Amino acid sequence: MPSFKGRLHDPRTATAVGRWLGVAIAVCFVTGVISHLLQKPPDWLQQELPPRPVWGYRLTQGLHVASGIAAIPLLMAKLWTVYPRLFVWPPARSVRHALERLSIAVLVAAAVFQLFSGLLNTVQWYPWPFAFVPVHFAVAWVLVGALLLHIAVKAPEIKAHWSRRSPGTLELPAEDGPDRRSFLAGVAAAVGAVTLVTVGQSFTPLKRFDLLAPRHPDHGPQGLPVNRTAAAARVTTVSTEHWRLTVAGPRPYDLTLDELRAMPQHTVTLPIACVEGWSKSAQWTGVRIRDLLDRAGAPPGALLRVVSLEKRGAYRIMEMGRGYARDPVTLLALRLNGELLSLDHGFPARIIAPNRPGVLQTKWVTRLEVL
Incomplete structure (x- = not known):
């Protein structure tokens, strides 16, 4: 089995990053469902969609794209904290363990697909043969289902590492604390940076920082x-x-x-x-x-x-x-x-x-x- 010398591939770091990632995915999912229902409403909803507030879609879709972009560095950080477990041997110690690893594989694959296909959609680049909207919408439900299953399976471990004051908190080496705080600060800085240089395309007070977004609100x-x-x-x-x-x-x-x-x-x-x-x-x-x-x-x-x-x-x-x-x-x-x-x-x-x-x-x- 490979030896991983990094000290931050641990449950507490994974839980800390996972909290942020979970919030970003939740916001992205809810606003994505709203967007889909407004864009392609079923017949029973067509007559009931509200035209007010006039800025409603602007807010929800802006949040959808901003939270999706912010989730990309969070997902990368989360995978970094847990990737040594991909090399655990034997890969399946029991039927339950095999099902757990399979669910994680579905979760990771769905998350990577959703975030990066959504990012490509913002620049209107579709290097795939399928229709983006229905597939993106369907995989969103797969992602949320896999995420809820993962949280249920990992609930005891998440609870034990939710905070230092949580009942049953497991003690970790004290010397890891400063490194962990630095790592989390770096992740937060990355999320803030990608948000700052893209969110100006919808939140116009920040349009002067709109460096990486595919549209500038004044150009056209x-x-x-x-x-x-x-x-x-x-x-x-x-x-x-x-x-x-x-x-x-x-x-x-x-x-x-x-x-x-x-x-x-x-x-x-x-x-x-x-x-x-x-x-x-x-x-x-x-x-x-x-x-x-x-x-x-x-x-x-x-x-x-x-x-x-x-x-x-x-x-x-x-x-x-x-x-x-x-x-x-x-x-x-x-x-x-x-x-x-x-x-x-x-x-x-x-x-x-x-x-x-x-x-x-x-x-x-x-x-x-x-x-």
Whole structure:
């Protein structure tokens, strides 16, 4: 059996790091479930999703990405504290021991996959053949299940090393104390550093330190980042002369761009919050969706389907429930920060709604359907 001379591969150090890692994973999991339900709501939930607070998705998704990034150095530190046990021989001393090691293998594999695939998602790099969202969501449940099982199995050991004052605390060499504190301080510094240089993409007071995040909140056309450009969506030009907004409902009608601009205009301040973690508030001006629905004779509880000029893409057709459609700040926006929308931001018209993922703020809108 190999000999490991480091003195900090011990249960107390593993427990200390594990506490922090557990909190990061818990925050990441809860906010990830919220994100998934807002992005891909089941039919029974579609009508019940709340549009308020307007900054809700910005907060939860910012926390999701920040806690996931912070969990990476914590996971590396946790694995460092326990890796000598990977070389224990024999690898399985009993059926119970074999099942315990198998559960740990599942836990480690799920954690590594979730954190690093999530990190690659923030830069929109997908070097795998499967769809990211459903697989990431499914493995999150595997990770949480494996983590809860691990905590249950290790509960006595965790309790014994939770703190120096815990009942039944096992005595460890006193000379390890300073080294352990230095190690934990280094881990905390690493977590703080990666958070500081990435969280500015959503927490704009720290945007000056946004060195490693894939987006800066001020960089982009009209001072707002863009994930999917018009060129990527193959929307190269839009003829204002021929463009029409079709509203299909009990009293269907079409509007030219001039007619849409002649309707009562409203200005709101709402954030764009992307699933990759960046977000920024902006001023939007346009026609309230509920005014367009009322003109079409839509009943109060109707769903709304929104269709984009984009010919392909997972979100070229989007649906929103009554809460969003009837909210007074949900707009078919025509202007951004006082200027006409650029093509990359969805000219001639786009959806802007509160507490909603950016992928559902449909651009290049051409049709609204009352369901």
